[in-house]
Amino acid sequence: MSQIRLMRPYISFDEVEAEMREIFDSGMFTRGQHVEAFRKEICAYTGAKFTHLATSATTALSVCLKLLGVAPGDEVIVSDFSFPATANVVEDLGARPVFVDVSLDTYNMLPTALRARISQKTKAVIAVDAFGNPSGMHEIAAICKEYGVPLIEDAACAIGSSEQGLRVGNIADLTCFSFHPRKLLTTGEGGAITTNSDDWAAWFDVKLNHGASGMLGYGLDFIEQGYNYRLSEPQALMGRVQLRKLDVIVVERNEVRAEYVRLLDDAGFVPQQRAANVVHNVQSLVFRVPQGVDRDALITGLREDNIETTIGTYCLSGTTYYRERYADVQSNAERLQRETITLPCYQGVQVKRVCDAILRRSIRA
The missing domain is CATH 3.90.1150.10 (Aspartate Aminotransferase, domain 1)
Known part of the structure; x- marks a missing residue:
């Protein structure tokens, strides 16, 4: 009897073969037309003002915490029903993940539990769209706004979902997607960050490009310590094909x-x-x-x-x-x-x- 797999990717080689050949012929494997087009298309799809691509949802979450200045002694509130990466990125920075219980129905963060755990040490909240379900995310966002705490939406599973007519990617202050093979849209590995903040987008432009900004006479000007969390051209092409459907x-x-x-x-x-x-x-x-x-x-x-x-x-x-x-x-x-x-x-x-x-x-x- 044939095996029934848990998941099958929604992409075939035939869908990308011609354009993949163009990428190989050009030798432009990074920072090419597909990367920039994919960024713009995610913005158009989600309604977010800015998109930055990353190597995974984990690196996306990590860099968002660094943007917010999370450091040892800080606390970050985390949905307790999730993959360990949601808490590991907090622990990695020396901060404490403060676990908030979830609904037995939606599996998402309980608003009452969130209120009870916000403190003077709370630097951010990471709320998870459990299995792509954004139910209650607007209420969580309202509580975060009330307390002046930034909301990071761990939307690793949630591209294509929406609440109250707003697509995931345009609800929280920062949203992180995954393009892992188990996801509806896969680039093999990969991720993305969306935000509507001009200042944060400018920060990502620099930090996700090794800290480079502008050119000197002999090359790039490195004004910050930064990272290479970039998605490649072949990956971006795969993402674009799936986003259309x-x-x-x-x-x-x-x-x-x-x-x-x-x-x-x-x-x-x-x-x-x-x-x-x-x-x-x-x-x-x-x-x-x-x-x-x-x-x-x-x-x-x-x-x-x-x-x-x-x-x-x-x-x-x-x-x-x-x-x-x-x-x-x-x-x-x-x-x-x-x-x-x-x-x-x-x-x-x-x-x-x-x-x-x-x-x-x-x-x-």
Whole structure:
């Protein structure tokens, strides 16, 4: 029986072959026409004023924290249900990640929990669009504005999503995207930062180009310490091709989600919830398993059926490193790590075969 993969990229070599050949023929592998076009197209798509490309969402988050001057002794509030990179970038700068619990329905940061954890030491808030779901992001942004704390939206999964008619990338002060192979838009590895701040955009222009600004008579003028977090021309071309069809992809993934929900509802599998004013790109299709079902055993059993699944994601405060360092485990996030499962989701996936296997394995569990 053929394997059902968890994810398939939405790009083929045929779509990029001709223009990729032009890149190779020109020898322009970096800082060429596709990089600049991709930046402009992300701005046009999200509504953000500025876009800067990066090597990953992790480097994007890191450089945003450096922009805000995060340093040892500072605190950065972090959504507790996410991939460890969300907290690691804070720890890397010697600051403390302060974990905020999440909703058992949307999996996103709880506004009441955020309010309770803002302090004089809070330098920034990193709120995660769990699996691409931006539900509640405007409320989080309003709280951050009230307290005068910059909001970084960890939108690693959320390109193509929106809330209240605004696309992700144009809600928070700073937004960071990922273009990893598991994402709807992939460049192999890669990421992007969007902002509407002229001053911050000028800072990124320098810092993301080795600290260079302008020219001297003999070459570049380096006015800052900086980084090379650039995306290449072939990567940018891949991104452009997928961005053109992103809205269609989002529609298709929601159709697949609806079929899963229909087939699993009676068995007690609860899908991630989203607000009525949200368009969710369904970056990952995540359910909470019914009470009494062993989630880990279910994943193992489905693997035996040649169906790839995985956990939702991690309770950051409950990982060995952060549990031992801060002893600040958040209960909802810990429960979601234990109870969530991610199912294969893409156009053409055999939904009935997956659901039949889930129902059979769930009874055994």
